[in-house]
Amino acid sequence: MSFTSADFRKALGLFPTGVAIVSGRGDDGELLGMTVSSFNSVSLDPPLVLFSVARSAASYSAWVAMPKYGISVLARSQDDLSTRFSKSQTEKWSLVHPAYGEHDVPLIPGALVGFECEKYAVHDGGDHAIFVGRVLSLHAVATPASEPLVFYSGRYAGIRRSETEPSEMDGMMLHGW
Ligand SMILES: Cc1cc2nc3c(=O)[nH]c(=O)nc-3n(C[C@H](O)[C@H](O)[C@H](O)COP(=O)(O)O)c2cc1C
Numbered sequence: 001m002s003f004t005s006a007d008f009r010k011a012l013g014l015f016p017t018g019v020a021i022v023s024g025r026g027d028d029g030e031l032l033g034m035t036v037s038s039f040n041s042v043s044l045d046p047p048l049v050l051f052s053v054a055r056s057a058a059s060y061s062a063w064v065a066m067p068k069y070g071i072s073v074l075a076r077s078q079d080d081l082s083t084r085f086s087k088s089q090t091e092k093w094s095l096v097h098p099a100y101g102e103h104d105v106p107l108i109p110g111a112l113v114g115f116e117c118e119k120y121a122v123h124d125g126g127d128h129a130i131f132v133g134r135v136l137s138l139h140a141v142a143t144p145a146s147e148p149l150v151f152y153s154g155r156y157a158g159i160r161r162s163e164t165e166p167s168e169m170d171g172m173m174l175h176g177w
Contacts, residue, residue: 016152019078021085022051022131023098023106024069026062031093031106034059035086037151038128039071047135048120052128058089063131068103068118071133072111076147079156081108103136112142 003011020039026032034057042048049071053063063069074082085092098106099114107114117133124130150157 010153013153016150016157019074019082019149019151019156020051021072021074021081021108021111022053022063022069023072023108024063024066025106026059027065031098032059032062032066033085033092033106033108034063035082039073042132046120048132049115049117049135050130050132052125052130054128056127060129064122064129066119068105068116068136069131069133070101070105070107071115071117072108073113074108074149075110075112075142076149076158078108078110079149082149082151082156099139101137101139107139110141112140112146112148114139 017037018039020036021033022036022039023031023033034053036051036053038050038052040050042050051071053060057063081096084090084096097109099109101107101114101116103116103118105116107116115133115135116137116139117135119131120134121132122129123132147158150159
């Protein structure tokens with residue numbers, strides 16, 4: 001390798017991402033949640049999404065065993081939740097009351113969109129595992145004025161949008177809560 005691990009991390013940080021919290025229940029019914037920037041789309045038909053989890057995460061084996069989980073895409077104003085759910089083995093849910101969709105999966109209230117998913121596949125991804133979920137339902141509260149939380153170069157950021165150009169998402173209706 002002609003680069004250090006620190007260089008690699010820095011280089012990867014130059015790819016701006018959104019921020020999501022994956023959520024679910026462990027074997028004993030306890031609430032679990034983890035901030036991820038690795039969320040992405042995979043397939044429209046069937047509807048598949050992915051995220052990756054470090055094998056070193058305390059909750060790693062719980063995610064592998066979980067038949068259903070939620071993914072909540074955070075709004076710009078939810079950076080405190082992102083930080084809270086990125087701290088290992090803390091009382092992540094102590095101040096957060098989960099919202100539930102029709103598949104009884106806990107989601108983060110006020111997120112731009114929540115996906116209820118069932119486990120589709122878990123693939124090897126080196127020191128991470130790649131979780132592919134089949135989307136069962138969508139719960140969106142986003143409006144054209146909503147702002148996503150962005151993670152770039154190790155910091156939270158927002159986006160600046162051109163107000164003149166309409167988006168194909170404007171006026172798109174999704175199920176609310
Ligand atoms: C913006 C941000 C994005 C993150 N993305 C990921 C990710 O995609 N995969 C991952 O395993 N950890 C990611 N982390 C770190 C985890 O959130 C953190 O290690 C996790 O909450 C630990 O959970 P634990 O209680 O299971 O150990 C990210 C942290 C931050 C702040």
